[in-house]
Amino acid sequence: MIVEAIRGDRTFEEIPGVAYINGDGRLVANHHKLWPQENLHLPARITTKRIHDEVKGMVWAEDSRGCDSNCTFCSRRGLRGSGFSGDMSPKRVADDLEQLNNMDIYKVSFTGDDFGGDPERTFRIADEIIQRGIRMEWSVSTRADHVFERKNTPEQNARLKEIMKHCAEAGLTRVFLGLESGSQSQLKRYGKQITVEENYKAIEVLREIDVDVVAGYMPIDYLMTVTELRETLEFLEKTGMGLKVSNPLSVLRVQAGSPYLKLMKNEGLLGEKTEDLVFYKAHFKDPRIELVAQLADKWVEDLYPLIFGLKGEVATVTLAKENQNSPARNVETTLHAFRRLELEFLKVLVGNLEVSESIDRDSVNTIRETFVEKRRQLLEGVKSQLLMGAYGDIQTSRLLNCLKEVSQYC
Numbered sequence: 001m002i003v004e005a006i007r008g009d010r011t012f013e014e015i016p017g018v019a020y021i022n023g024d025g026r027l028v029a030n031h032h033k034l035w036p037q038e039n040l041h042l043p044a045r046i047t048t049k050r051i052h053d054e055v056k057g058m059v060w061a062e063d064s065r066g067c068d069s070n071c072t073f074c075s076r077r078g079l080r081g082s083g084f085s086g087d088m089s090p091k092r093v094a095d096d097l098e099q100l101n102n103m104d105i106y107k108v109s110f111t112g113d114d115f116g117g118d119p120e121r122t123f124r125i126a127d128e129i130i131q132r133g134i135r136m137e138w139s140v141s142t143r144a145d146h147v148f149e150r151k152n153t154p155e156q157n158a159r160l161k162e163i164m165k166h167c168a169e170a171g172l173t174r175v176f177l178g179l180e181s182g183s184q185s186q187l188k189r190y191g192k193q194i195t196v197e198e199n200y201k202a203i204e205v206l207r208e209i210d211v212d213v214v215a216g217y218m219p220i221d222y223l224m225t226v227t228e229l230r231e232t233l234e235f236l237e238k239t240g241m242g243l244k245v246s247n248p249l250s251v252l253r254v255q256a257g258s259p260y261l262k263l264m265k266n267e268g269l270l271g272e273k274t275e276d277l278v279f280y281k282a283h284f285k286d287p288r289i290e291l292v293a294q295l296a297d298k299w300v301e302d303l304y305p306l307i308f309g310l311k312g313e314v315a316t317v318t319l320a321k322e323n324q325n326s327p328a329r330n331v332e333t334t335l336h337a338f339r340r341l342e343l344e345f346l347k348v349l350v351g352n353l354e355v356s357e358s359i360d361r362d363s364v365n366t367i368r369e370t371f372v373e374k375r376r377q378l379l380e381g382v383k384s385q386l387l388m389g390a391y392g393d394i395q396t397s398r399l400l401n402c403l404k405e406v407s408q409y410c
Contacts, residue, residue, distance in 0.1 A: 037065065037088035042096050045103065052105050056394055058316055059100065059108050061138075063093050063125065067114035069143065071180075072191040073218065075257035076113075084117035094128040097136050109139045109315075116146035116163075123163045126170035139174035140167075144194050144202035147177075165209045174212040177202060179245075181219065182235020183228040189221070191259060196235065203239055217245035219346075220293050221252040221260075222269060222284050229289065230350050233343065242343045243336045246311070249296035249346065254280040288353040295349065295368060299342065302406060303375075306382075309402035310335040313395050327392030331399075334382055334391075341378060345371045379406065 001015040012020045017032035043062075051057040067076065068083040077083070100108060116122045129136065147164055148157055164172070179199050181187050187194060206213045219232045236242035254261055254270065256278055264270040264282050271281035284290035300307075313331045348367055353359065383403060386396050 034065075034082060034085065037085060038092065040088070040092075042092070042099060045099060048100070048105065049103050052103075056316060059105055060111050061093070061096050061100070061108045062088065062112065063110045063115060063140075064088060064112040064117060066117075067143075068117055069114070069193065070191050070259070071178075072189065072259040072263065073221075073252055073255065075255045078257035078259075084114050086118045086121050090121065090124040090128045093125050094132055094134060097129060097134050097138075098132060101134055101136065106135050107137045110141070113141060114143060114146075115140035116142040119146060119160060119163050123166055126163075126167045126172070129170040130166075134171075136171045137173045138171050139176065140172065141176040141178070144177055144179060144198045147175075147205050148198055148201035150195055150198055161205050161209070164205065164211065168209050168211050172211060174214060175206055177206075177213060177215045179215040179217055179241070181217070181228075181232045182239075183224075183231035186221065186224055186228045186232060189223060189263070190218070199235070200239065203241065213241070214244045215241055215246070217241075217248065218250045218252045219248065220250065220289065220296060222254070222264060222282050222289075223267065224289055225286060226288055226350060226354050229292065229346075230354065233347055233350065236343065243339045245339075247300065248339060248342050249300050251293045251296055254282050256280065288357070288359060291359060291364065292346070292349055292353070295364075296346070299345070299375075303338070305402045305405035306379075306399070307335070307338060309399050310338070313391075313398065327390065327395060330385065330390050331395055334385070337378060338375075341371065341374055379403070 001010060002018065004010045005012050005015060012018065012022075012028075013030070016030055019027060019029040022028050048059055052059050064084065064086045066083050066085045067074075070077055097108065100106075147160055149160070152160070164175075177199075178192075180190055180192060182196055182199065184196050187196065203213050217232075217236070219229060219236075233242075236245065236248065242248055252260070254264055256273070261270065261280060264280070267285060269283040269285060271283065273280055284293065310331060313328075314335055345367075348371075349364070352363055352367060382399075385391065386400050386403065389396055391399060
């Protein structure tokens with residue numbers, strides 16, 4: 001439409017979602033309009049084969065857009081102004097998977113934020129895949145209450161389980177759940193509208209039908225208490241999800257356009273925007289949590305290239321159940337070793353800080369130094385394994401490059 005306007009075939013007033021300077025020199029911003037997903041063409045897939053065969057990268061497919069939730073840490077609702085949009089037909093979703101099968105691609109991840117936003121439509125997608133005989137292992141992102149919801153009748157929850165089982169029969173192998181916390185008061189502050197019980201039950205249901213569960217988790221936020229941090233760490237320990245979360249040291253960022261920003265304003269803790277104009281600087285309500293956040297951020301910064309590389313390899317090689325060969329398993333085992341160390345670090349810190357409202361800096365420094373040394377030893381072990389070729393040729397090459405960027409900690 002922009003090209004057509006430049007050609008003179010239409011006016012800028014007709015184009016949704018653009019800002020422009022009109023003839024009077026005034027800035028005009030047109031309201032955006034969501035394009036009907038059913039009218040979208042199938043992906044061209046021009047580079048997909050190369051990404052899959054040569055780069056060994058992940059292949060993505062689309063099933064839906066948006067999310068019906070109103071989590072306080074998310075700016076999507078404020079920026080996009082809409083919820084879940086599932087008007088892409090199950091037939092169209094299956095058409096794309098069939099196109100990938102024709103390219104000898106049999107593993108895919110779906111991009112939708114809220115797969116299962118319409119559970120019965122989800123069932124029809126799985127049904128379409130099965131009826132066509134499409135061979136595909138796939139992963140999705142969804143909410144815990146699309147798997148189990150406390151307000152449902154037993155029959156309704158049985159139906160949700162049946163739908164997820166049907167998806168597993170159609171090739172679903174992994175579900176990414178937005179758990180975020182194991183503390184009820186923190187979940188409430190996050191606006192999750194999900195209970196800790198629902199998080200437990202969703203994990204249980206998925207494991208019962210033999211679907212791998214990974215999760216998004218934000219254990220640290222600006223308004224939390226040390227007790228809440230202990231509770232959310234205990235949840236990871238009880239469920240074993242500490243090894244399966246995206247980042248157990250994650251610190252919530254105050255995002256422009258998010259409701260959490262208003263919470264921070266009300267507390268008088270909000271600072272100025274960061275240089276990227278996406279987030280805000282802020283102060284922590286409890287100085288003990290601020291110290292934990294600083295140590296967590298520094299740890300993540302130190303290891304970011306390697307952990308990011310390990311996560312990428314795990315996401316790629318362990319999607320397929322039959323692809324659990326030794327090199328792939330070694331990559332996952334290595335990532336889990338770092339996760340265990342990170343969780344132990346947090347647990348020891350919290351135990352120390354819960355004793356008193358004042359901070360014993362010497363004690364905290366001793367804890368930090370102890371775990372940095374444990375981390376150094378772990379990194380040395382990873383380096384030795386890489387040089388011995390324990391991870392497979394492609395993984396070794398990529399991970400050695402990642403390790404070079406953290407060599408100062410080795």
